[in-house]
Amino acid sequence: MSQATPDQALAQIKRLCSDLVTEDELRKRLEISAEKGERLRVKFGIDPTFTDVHLGHAVPIRLLRLFQDLGHLPILLLGDATARLGDPTGRNDQRPPLTQEEVEHNAATYLDQIGQILDLDPARCELRRNSEWFGEMDFFDALRLLGRGTVARLLERDDFRKRMDQNLPIHLHEMMYPLMQGWDSVMLEADVELGGNDQLFNLHMGRLLQEREGQRPQICLTTPLLLGTDGRKMSKTYGNHVPLNGEPADVYGKVMSLGDEPMADWFRLATGLEDAEIDAILAGHPREAKGRLAWEVVAGLQGAEVADAAATAFTNQFKHKQLPDDIPEVGLEQDTLALPQLLKGAGLCPSTSEARRMIQQGGVRIDGEVEKDLGRELSLPTEGEGILIQVGKRKFARVRRG
């Protein structure tokens, strides 16, 4: 058990919270836990429907970590059963159902990434899968569970409501999700369930079902949404996410491409810094603050050394306009070829049309010199480092024959 008093713990938890149902219940349960020396069972579920976990997903995981540090028991629930049905959240389209193999693969990848934040030691964390109980359920059990919900109640859910308004499809099995998620809480006898901002409804369902089963209803905690680099909700579909397993340089760069306004949120939700320190940083120069933010994010995932290296590389490349250290080398089969073809062949542009645009807009450099001639023919050297080609500020390659 940690040294924090229940009140201190509550304050730390609330700092990362958007909704808390209810604060009184949580306080009481923290007090009882402290008295009896019992760990609270804190559930967080994640459906292994795709492979990348991003910084937005990390917010509830950080909160889970906080509970762990406060001496409670995180229960990481892999929704392998729910994942196999397809995931209705996020986008308005349902995701295709996955095979068991895909689910297993995703689950393994998830654990790797989550392990960067949470201590997965079995003594400190319970790892469960909801196929444990859903795998055993027969159709009649399922119907009984479905009977616990009503259409009107389900339509209260924001996501469903919106789709109704936009005349978008809602599939029948999607109605199962809140119920399944709620049933997970029953089976796990959760004291607390965490989730993103959009999960509040599903979390409530857990309370409801637990009450009906004669359990103490869980406390629902949602974390604020971390916005993506473009200010919209962070999502892989928008391409505005920062993947937890991304290249350090890429993660660092993505954080640097953030606007100034969202920095405060990012500091609070994506780093482990204290409020006072964050305020001090934000009071300084925005450029320095963002650099610190990027450093903290990378360091939090990969450690201080990696973060230092990423910071140095970034400064060199963008402030001092130096070449990056690791420029990919590409070998092409032709002796000579026109510039647009070369850019495409080297993988610097997806099409020759795109390549031509880049050239015309002055975004292409050959050995450091801007080249605007579309018809420029280049002969590739067979030896040595090759021709240095640069497209925009971020794409580099050394090209030679091979």
Add this chain to the structure above:
RNA sequence: GGGGAGAUACCGAAGUGGCCAAACGGGACGGACUGUAAAUCCGUUGGCUCAGCCUUCAGAGGUUCGAAUCCUCUUCUCCCCA
């Protein structure tokens, strides 16, 4: 089972016989500037052997000199009624 509405490029959304490779907004990309891959401004945003050509507006046919636009069938979605 009946009636109605709809499917447009990465996303949202115009267009309803030629002036449409398709307005506009977002995103993305390039350039300038800078405090950074911030902000702002300018530009680009189907492909190609690129002043020309080729393939796109859910899919398949058809009408027409000419179709994203009209007709038929198919697939999918939404609404109303039963």
